[in-house]
Amino acid sequence: MASRPAPAPKRPSQLPASKPPCNIYPSAIIADKAQITGSHAVEIGENAVIHPWAKIRAEGGKVVIGQNSMVYEGATVGTVDGGDVLIGDYVNIETGAVVEARSVGDGTTVEVNAVVGKGAVLGKWCTVAPLERVEAGEELEDFTVVYGDGQRRVDKTTKEHAEVRELKKGGQEKAVQAMRALVPNAMAKWAG
Amino acid sequence: MAATFPYTHYACPCSNLTTPASTSISAKRTSLIPVDAPEDSTFNPHDPRANYSLSPLDRLLFCDECEEIRCQRCYGEEIIHWYCPTCLFEVPSSGVRSDGNRRSSSGEEVEEAYILQCHYCDWSSLDIGVHFSKPTKITEQLAKQRKSRTSGGSSAAEAQPLSHDETFANLATFYKEQLSESGDPQNPYSNSPYSSPNNLARIMSLYGGLSVNALKKTREKPQPMREARGEEEGMLICSFEDKATDDALLQSMQNLDWANTTTAEQRLSAPANKGARLVDALWPVATRLRTRKCRRCHFCPQYLSYPDPKLKVGNLRYKIRALALNHIPRLSIRSLQTSYPLPNPAFCLHAADLLQRQPDIQPHITRQYILTIRNPILEPIRITLATPTTTPGRVASRVTILCPSFTVGPAGDVWDEALSSSTTSMATIPSGNGGRQAAMESLTGRGADESLDRQPEAGKVWERTKNSTSVVLEIVPGALKSLPGIVPKSEKELEEDEMEEGDDVLEVPIYVRAEWEVSEEHDDAGDRKGGKRIVEADGNVKKEMAFWCVLGVGRIGEGG
Numbered sequence: 001m002a003s004r005p006a007p008a009p010k011r012p013s014q015l016p017a018s019k020p021p022c023n024i025y026p027s028a029i030i031a032d033k034a035q036i037t038g039s040h041a042v043e044i045g046e047n048a049v050i051h052p053w054a055k056i057r058a059e060g061g062k063v064v065i066g067q068n069s070m071v072y073e074g075a076t077v078g079t080v081d082g083g084d085v086l087i088g089d090y091v092n093i094e095t096g097a098v099v100e101a102r103s104v105g106d107g108t109t110v111e112v113n114a115v116v117g118k119g120a121v122l123g124k125w126c127t128v129a130p131l132e133r134v135e136a137g138e139e140l141e142d143f144t145v146v147y148g149d150g151q152r153r154v155d156k157t158t159k160e161h162a163e164v165r166e167l168k169k170g171g172q173e174k175a176v177q178a179m180r181a182l183v184p185n186a187m188a189k190w191a192g
Numbered sequence: 193m194a195a196t197f198p199y200t201h202y203a204c205p206c207s208n209l210t211t212p213a214s215t216s217i218s219a220k221r222t223s224l225i226p227v228d229a230p231e232d233s234t235f236n237p238h239d240p241r242a243n244y245s246l247s248p249l250d251r252l253l254f255c256d257e258c259e260e261i262r263c264q265r266c267y268g269e270e271i272i273h274w275y276c277p278t279c280l281f282e283v284p285s286s287g288v289r290s291d292g293n294r295r296s297s298s299g300e301e302v303e304e305a306y307i308l309q310c311h312y313c314d315w316s317s318l319d320i321g322v323h324f325s326k327p328t329k330i331t332e333q334l335a336k337q338r339k340s341r342t343s344g345g346s347s348a349a350e351a352q353p354l355s356h357d358e359t360f361a362n363l364a365t366f367y368k369e370q371l372s373e374s375g376d377p378q379n380p381y382s383n384s385p386y387s388s389p390n391n392l393a394r395i396m397s398l399y400g401g402l403s404v405n406a407l408k409k410t411r412e413k414p415q416p417m418r419e420a421r422g423e424e425e426g427m428l429i430c431s432f433e434d435k436a437t438d439d440a441l442l443q444s445m446q447n448l449d450w451a452n453t454t455t456a457e458q459r460l461s462a463p464a465n466k467g468a469r470l471v472d473a474l475w476p477v478a479t480r481l482r483t484r485k486c487r488r489c490h491f492c493p494q495y496l497s498y499p500d501p502k503l504k505v506g507n508l509r510y511k512i513r514a515l516a517l518n519h520i521p522r523l524s525i526r527s528l529q530t531s532y533p534l535p536n537p538a539f540c541l542h543a544a545d546l547l548q549r550q551p552d553i554q555p556h557i558t559r560q561y562i563l564t565i566r567n568p569i570l571e572p573i574r575i576t577l578a579t580p581t582t583t584p585g586r587v588a589s590r591v592t593i594l595c596p597s598f599t600v601g602p603a604g605d606v607w608d609e610a611l612s613s614s615t616t617s618m619a620t621i622p623s624g625n626g627g628r629q630a631a632m633e634s635l636t637g638r639g640a641d642e643s644l645d646r647q648p649e650a651g652k653v654w655e656r657t658k659n660s661t662s663v664v665l666e667i668v669p670g671a672l673k674s675l676p677g678i679v680p681k682s683e684k685e686l687e688e689d690e691m692e693e694g695d696d697v698l699e700v701p702i703y704v705r706a707e708w709e710v711s712e713e714h715d716d717a718g719d720r721k722g723g724k725r726i727v728e729a730d731g732n733v734k735k736e737m738a739f740w741c742v743l744g745v746g747r748i749g750e751g752g
Contacts, residue, residue, distance in 0.1 A: 127314050147313040151451060157309070157316040164318070 020058045022190045025067070029179065032186035034071075038063075038078065045069065045089065049179045054093075066091060066106070068169075068176050075099070075110075082118040090172045094130075101134070105142065107158075107168060114146075125158045125165065197747070200523045201246035202516070203235055203740040204263035235740040237699040238585035246742055252516035253487065257494040261516050261739060267487045267496050274481040283481055308476055317476060331478050338464065338475060356466055363426025370417045441469055486512075521565050521575065521600065521706055525743045528560040528648070528664065552749025553698060555671040560648055561745065563593070563702075566660040567600040571708040574599050575661070578703040583670075586695045587748060590668040593702075594650045603659040669698055669748045698745040705738040 020036060024044045031052040036042055038058030045067035050056065054071040056063050060079035066089035071077055075093045078085050079100045088106035093099055096113040105124035110116055114128040117136030122128075126140050129147040134140065143159040144152055158164050236242065245263070253262045274283045306324040309316040317323060324333050420427040445453060452471050459465055462477040486498040498512040553559065567573050577596045582588040648654060648664035655662040672695075709732040 129312055145314050153313065153315075153451060155314040157307075157314065157318045161318060164316075 019190065024187055024191050026187075028187065029183050029185045030187045030190050031183050032189065034186075036190055040084075047173075047176050049176055049183060051075075051179075051183060061085065063087075068172055069093075070172075070176065070179065072097075079118060088124070090169055092172070097128075100136075107165065107172075125155065125168075127155065197744055198525045199248065199744040200525065201237075201742045201744065202249055202252060202261060202520070203242075203245050203742065204247070204252065204261050204266060205739060206245070206263060206266040234580045234584055235701040235703070235742070236584040237701055237742040238694065242742075249517055249520060249522060250515075252520070253496040254514045254516040254519040255489040255492065255494050255496060256514055256519070257492045258489060259735070259737065260491075261520060262489055262496055266490050268490055269485045269487055271483045272486050272499065272501065274483050276479055277482045278479060320472060320475070322476070334476060334478075357463060359423075359426055360463070361426075362424060363420055366420050366425040367417075444470060518568050520737075520739070521567055521573065521704065523702070523704065523741055523743065524564045524566070525561050525665070525745065526564075528562050553669050553746045555669045555748055558666060558668050561665040561667060562654055562662045563665045563743070564655075564660055564662040565600050565704075566603075568603050568659075569708065570602050570604070571710060572599055572602045573706045573708040576705040576707075577663075578705075579700060583698070583700055585699070587670040587672055587698070589670040589698055589700075589748075591700050592666040593663060594648055594666060595653055595663040598653050598661050598663060600661045601656075601659050665700075667698070667700065667745065672696055672748060672750060696748045698748050700743045700745060701740055702743060703738065703740055705736060707734065707736040709734055 020038045020040060020042050022036065022042045022044070024030065024042075025046045025048070027046050028044045028048045028050075030036075030044065030050045031054070033052035034050040034054045034056070036050075036056040036058070038056075038060070040058040040060070040062040042056055042058050042062065043064040044050065045065055047068045048065050049070045050065075051071060051073045053073045055074075055076045055078075056065075056071070057076060057078035057080055060082045061084035063078040063085045065071065065077070065087045068089055069087055069091040071093045072095045074095050075097045077087060077093055077099045082100050083102065085099065085101060086103040087093070087099070088104055088108065090107045091104055092109040094110060094112045094114070097110045097115070099110055099116045100118040101116045101120040101122055102118075104110070104116070104122045105126065107125040108122050108127070110122075110128045111130040111132070113130060114132050114134075116122065116128060116134040117138065119137045120134050121139040122134065123140050123142035123144060125143050127145045127147070128134055129145070132146045132150065134146060140146070140152075141154075143155045145155050146152055158168070237246070244265075247263055251264070253267060254260070255262050255267075275281060276283065306327045307317045307322070308324075308330070322334070322337055324330065326333075448470065454465070454468050454471055454474060458471075458474060459468060462475070464475040464477065465473075468474050484499050487496040488494065489496055494514075495512050496514050497510055500509045500511045563577075565575055575598055577593050579591050579593060581592070582590055648666075653661055654664050711732055
């Protein structure tokens with residue numbers, strides 16, 4: 001505990017002093033090194049996993065993360081000056097991705113180092129491929145895939161086959177269970 | 193030849209491009225007129241076909257069985273094994289035909305059904321209604337589904353790829369027939385085991401007779417092959433009759449956007465995709481495998497290069513690699529006049545330096561060049577150089593080698609070179625024409641400062657190091673345009689005066705003959721070769737090698 005004030009001047013955003021009002025579901029997992037900052041409300045749903053070094057920024061508005069969703073290492077969710085960010089259920093925000101979208105629908109995956117701009121609206125079951133960009137204010141319909149340097153296509157497999165969606169959900173639940181065993185929970189630091 | 197000057201290109205003996213020099217033969221230096229037949233002729237670097245037989249030394253291999261240079265055209269490549277470029281899995285060659293390769297399946301289970309899925313763009317084989325009953329033998333299952341689909345569907349759009357496959361099969365059989373027909377028109381031994389030309393070639397080479405190439409020449413000239421004529425021979429006629437299908441395709445193209453049409457790359461990815469105009473019609477193709485190849489001499493069973501089989505793919509180590517670099521004397525040329533340096537392109541730091549046009553050579557002004565011959569082998573070699581007095585081609589330049597016959601010391605390892613001074617290594621060289629001169633020079637201690645204002649002398653070696661010898665080459669470049677005469681030229685003469693591309697390049701063909709001696713126990717190739725083997729009294733085997741090479745000196749300017 002004594003070492004904690006020392007790095008504080010270096011990283012002011014990490015100061016637990018400005019801990020936002022958090023509403024975290026008991027079964028969610030928040031890693032010790034995860035950062036939750038800002039003054040707006042942060043809601044984290046059932047079984048959601050926030051990995052170490054993931055950043056949740058509630059400076060610009062509230063951040064809601066749905067159940068069974070995961071925010072990976074180094075990913076940033078939320079805005080500094082943009083407004084609310086609502087992340088649905090079964091969503092994956094992969095390593096290094098930046099999501100400032102107004103809302104992200106259920107089952108969507110934002111891949112490694114992809115960027116979703118401010119105010120964008122991602123539908124359900126969308127995929128933003130690694131390093132791709134969704135511009136600010138853009139709206140993606142359900143089942144859209146952003147890939148190959150800005151190309152868009154509709155994921156027919158997921159759209160037309162309900163069983164594939166169920167499988168994907170099942171897969172995500174299993175992944176969450178696996179992370180439960182791997183990521184030490186430090187929820188006590190944030191809850192309350 | 194778009195090389196930067198100066199360059200040296202070597203002619204592979206596989207292509208006999210030398211033209212019998214009818215008039216220039218008498219003009220050749222008498223002492224240098226060789227006895228062998230190919231040496232009676234001159235290699236013409238301006239020949240249109242010269243580009244195909246000349247290559248830089250580092251692209252050539254050397255067959256130590258035949259003791260000859262081997263270029264790309266005289267070695268064959270054999271595939272050692274196939275591997276996947278993504279996972280580096282080595283596919284056994286027996287499995288390549290049947291299984292294609294193992295394709296990673298995501299294995300999403302839908303009631304014991306498997307699909308292929310791309311993890312990047314989320315495309316899956318469900319999009320085209322394909323799923324598999326088991327996660328193995330994907331290629332086989334795919335082919336089965338493809339077959340049932342193309343034969344079941346009666347619409348012309350789907351039938352087209354199949355007819356493409358059939359056409360290809362027809363064409364292949366047609367060409368095979370043509371080959372067998374034209375290959376050996378009247379075979380006198382049709383009932384004997386020698387009937388197949390391959391068998392015959394093998395047997396002939398077994399008994400040390402003619403090479404395959406020589407055998408081909410002796411055979412009668414084959415009849416020309418004809419092309420396919422009808423559909424059963426594999427010719428596909430383009431027709432415009434199937435208008436309804438075209439219209440349907442156009443209609444769907446209008447409805448869908450650009451992203452739904454296939455790219456040329458996609459259409460060319462596999463024969464099955466050739467007719468696919470829309471993305472939905474594309475068919476999954478297994479990852480194309482890569483290969484590792486070995487190279488084998490065409491004239492004997494010797495491997496010229498063989499990648500190390502013990503090592504994994506991706507490792508560049510070779511088990512066998514016979515580079516010409518390690519067997520053939522290396523020739524290089526540079527200008528003697530320091531005021532006019534020919535920069536080495538290897539030292540150019542900026543791309544712009546390479547683009548910068550080198551100064552043109554002025555016609556009719558004698559220039560001197562230093563020709564350096566470097567010996568890569570461990571025995572001292574005797575070099576004899578020959579060149580036509582005037583270069584072949586439109587622009588005739590006069591070339592004189594001041595010292596055409598000399599010796600080059602052996603290449604040792606780096607330590608030998610460092611420890612022994614140049615004078616001690618000189619003693620091992622059988623004293624030749626220029627060798628003694630150079631040895632005397634080094635013994636009397638003539639330093640480098642003296643050589644600065646040294647004048648090149650006929651019959652003397654210019655410079656000598658442990659394993660290289662330099663001689664001086666005198667070139668009087670010819671003029672691009674013939675001098676204006678009083679008599680008006682005829683049309684034919686004017687036509688002849690027309691310059692063609694590359695005519696202004698000063699290229700000097702040089703015939704290099706190297707001789708050396710190997711002690712008998714070290715001679716590994718001699719026993720099998722038999723031909724050039726001359727055993728000396730002291731148990732040494734005399735060896736020789738001769739080849740043409742072309743020195744690219746520069747571009748001749750307009751002046752004069």
